[in-house]
Amino acid sequence: MNSLQKMRRNSIFSCIFLLFLVAIFTTVEARDSFACDPRNSATKNLPFCRTDLSITDRVKDLIGRLTLQEKVKLLVNSAGAVPRLGIKGYEWWSEALHGVSNVGPGTKFGGEFPGATSFPQVITTAASFNASLWEEIGKVVSDEARAMYNGGMSGLTYWSPNVNILRDPRWGRGQETPGEDPLLAGKYAASYVRGLQGTDGGDRLKVAACCKHYTAYDLDNWSGVDRFHFNAKVSKQDIVDTFDIPFRSCVKEGKVASVMCSYNQVNGIPTCADPKLLRGTVRGAWRLNGYIVSDCDSVGVFYDNQHYTSTPEDAAADAIKAGLDLDCGPFLGVHTENAVQRGLLNEAEIDGALSNTITVQMRLGMFDGEPSAHPYGNLGPKDVCSPAHQELAVEAARQGIVLLKNHGPVLPLSPRRHRPVAVIGPNSDVTLTMIGNYADVHCANDALFGGAIAAARQADATVLVMGLDQSIEAEFRDREGLMLPGRQQELISKVAAAAKGPITLVLMSGGAVDISFAKNDPRIGAILWVGYPGQAGGAAIADILFGTHNPGGKLPMTWYPQEYLNNLPMTAMDLRSNPSRNYPGRTYRFYKGPVVYPFGHGMSYTSFMHTITDAPQVVSVPVDGRHHSNTTIVSSNSIRVTHARCNGLSLIVNVDVKNTGSRDGSHTLLVFSTPPRGAHWAPHKQLMMFEKVHVPAGGRQRIGVKIHVCKYLSVVDGAGVRRIPMGEHAIHIGDIRHSVSLQAQTLGVIKS
Numbered sequence: 001m002n003s004l005q006k007m008r009r010n011s012i013f014s015c016i017f018l019l020f021l022v023a024i025f026t027t028v029e030a031r032d033s034f035a036c037d038p039r040n041s042a043t044k045n046l047p048f049c050r051t052d053l054s055i056t057d058r059v060k061d062l063i064g065r066l067t068l069q070e071k072v073k074l075l076v077n078s079a080g081a082v083p084r085l086g087i088k089g090y091e092w093w094s095e096a097l098h099g100v101s102n103v104g105p106g107t108k109f110g111g112e113f114p115g116a117t118s119f120p121q122v123i124t125t126a127a128s129f130n131a132s133l134w135e136e137i138g139k140v141v142s143d144e145a146r147a148m149y150n151g152g153m154s155g156l157t158y159w160s161p162n163v164n165i166l167r168d169p170r171w172g173r174g175q176e177t178p179g180e181d182p183l184l185a186g187k188y189a190a191s192y193v194r195g196l197q198g199t200d201g202g203d204r205l206k207v208a209a210c211c212k213h214y215t216a217y218d219l220d221n222w223s224g225v226d227r228f229h230f231n232a233k234v235s236k237q238d239i240v241d242t243f244d245i246p247f248r249s250c251v252k253e254g255k256v257a258s259v260m261c262s263y264n265q266v267n268g269i270p271t272c273a274d275p276k277l278l279r280g281t282v283r284g285a286w287r288l289n290g291y292i293v294s295d296c297d298s299v300g301v302f303y304d305n306q307h308y309t310s311t312p313e314d315a316a317a318d319a320i321k322a323g324l325d326l327d328c329g330p331f332l333g334v335h336t337e338n339a340v341q342r343g344l345l346n347e348a349e350i351d352g353a354l355s356n357t358i359t360v361q362m363r364l365g366m367f368d369g370e371p372s373a374h375p376y377g378n379l380g381p382k383d384v385c386s387p388a389h390q391e392l393a394v395e396a397a398r399q400g401i402v403l404l405k406n407h408g409p410v411l412p413l414s415p416r417r418h419r420p421v422a423v424i425g426p427n428s429d430v431t432l433t434m435i436g437n438y439a440d441v442h443c444a445n446d447a448l449f450g451g452a453i454a455a456a457r458q459a460d461a462t463v464l465v466m467g468l469d470q471s472i473e474a475e476f477r478d479r480e481g482l483m484l485p486g487r488q489q490e491l492i493s494k495v496a497a498a499a500k501g502p503i504t505l506v507l508m509s510g511g512a513v514d515i516s517f518a519k520n521d522p523r524i525g526a527i528l529w530v531g532y533p534g535q536a537g538g539a540a541i542a543d544i545l546f547g548t549h550n551p552g553g554k555l556p557m558t559w560y561p562q563e564y565l566n567n568l569p570m571t572a573m574d575l576r577s578n579p580s581r582n583y584p585g586r587t588y589r590f591y592k593g594p595v596v597y598p599f600g601h602g603m604s605y606t607s608f609m610h611t612i613t614d615a616p617q618v619v620s621v622p623v624d625g626r627h628h629s630n631t632t633i634v635s636s637n638s639i640r641v642t643h644a645r646c647n648g649l650s651l652i653v654n655v656d657v658k659n660t661g662s663r664d665g666s667h668t669l670l671v672f673s674t675p676p677r678g679a680h681w682a683p684h685k686q687l688m689m690f691e692k693v694h695v696p697a698g699g700r701q702r703i704g705v706k707i708h709v710c711k712y713l714s715v716v717d718g719a720g721v722r723r724i725p726m727g728e729h730a731i732h733i734g735d736i737r738h739s740v741s742l743q744a745q746t747l748g749v750i751k752s
Ligand SMILES: *[C@@H]1O[C@H](CO)[C@@H](O)[C@H](O)[C@H]1NC(C)=O
Pocket: 221, 226, 227, 228, 476
């Protein structure tokens, strides 16, 4: 939000407050009333209140009762009340990126709800590569959200998670995302959303999540270009094989109840005004069962800042016709009625939008009468910041911390041998920095660095806690470079030269930092990257430093050297390299140059060994006879996925993971593929699957890796068509490699 948006928001608040007062003075029991209140004889028998009818019929009934003026007031985040139907105003905007947060006006802390559990920032949680952890966090967050809703402190519609691809290491909001890999981001999206929305209620929702910001949004404010004016020029190929993947997975696998379109334009069209993206892809191809919301004021932004339409009524009509259902901001509330009067939009199109938003409210139980009778109606203050929730916050931080270097090994420190420890650096006592953005009030907890410092007093080692914070990387703020800010590098090197005990560098940051100097300095024994580890970050760092927890996190993004940026404007969207322009390409999938630490890097206090025990060498890909002609077997020798018989077509690779060290530990198996040579448009390496396993010291665990051929061995060509290249595919796990040959097999040739 900018200050203009804040002013607008404040005026929206005052309006709500006035409406609220009006409601109090006009209805007898207004303060305690709710939609479809059984005490309200005027509404309780109306079809939209009848839980024995289908949601579709109830929604139709409700919309049929509304006047155009009432409908228009429901198109904005601060939705107006309809007192004659017993419907109160509703604030749609709440946030729960890594815990219930008061960044949106729908959530307030105070009274019985002074704070909520603040989990590590998403980039840290992503580094755990543990899908069940992500779902578990979502479950806890939605327990707290429901409890706060029951207490009148928050809404039920949360505009989280942020699943944009971390395309450029300078992006200020990279910290909010699950990283640079589309498969990882997609799994994160689906798991977190399932946790938030609940999976046991059929079509019912515990809370409604929202995957944002669709699409190709990953630039805030860089070198004179900001997100309100940026036109992202993106190829069809990059959309299909990168930018769409997390959103598709969020909608199709996570069954998310909402998608948010972004501020930027994609190929000349604001995303919130693009019918191909919204109606075509999100609602059409992926079949979103939910509503599409704008980023806050983005309809206003494409009219006021981008001058995309000549009148505000055209902007309102374009947005709704494109498939937007709800405006975060006042714009549609102000201009939609005039758009209808001018014939730019018809009322049925508004009804379509409302039916998407109201269906979600019905699925949340907001029109089911007595709230305490709802399946989650019993959650209350005791369910927020409970000891179990706070313990999960520590556990999430432990699982997300990444051990980048451990020479010697210096870590873990021994509380007996190392006395005292000096804890030095600008981030050594920073409650707020650890929490990252999109979180304000966390559970009261003083145990931040207490553990580390107390331990530090008794041992002989130095821990330097350095890195970035929200003044360096944030919403509205992209970084200029990848080096540590100010004189941190100098401080680290000076301390390293002077210290007599082992040195550990603990880095807090959302984005990658070029710490080549520390990686190469033999006096710096160990390096930990902790992201922004949340309210329990201090305790988790101490647990790793002293070895009560064995680190198992892995980097969810490539750590590039500063020189990587030499020929890489942030505004160049292409993922693929272009040697003729010296353009290096982006992410481990397309960039082949030197790195500080690669995607997936992360060490342990123990060691693991992989062996492939059994895997096929040849796999036939059945192709429908009708398609087996020269139009489908192209020069690069590949088959269109739509022409292959994909159903059930998979191969199984059995892998043994052996813990060859002396400590128990968790290990993430990362399985990559490399397509056959020749397809210059293919990634040179692509994550197909990951799985985290716990293996006791000396133990062994077998994992059956099931690879769906059409999904994971296919690549997207220059025209945006997904194809399966025939020939030798390499499967990589750690430093082992297995080749499998794909061969086309024609079935059922139709003779003419
Ligand atoms: C972008 O950053 C510049 C300073 O670097 C600032 O003046 C400007 O207001 C920022 N724009 C936005 C939209 O945040």
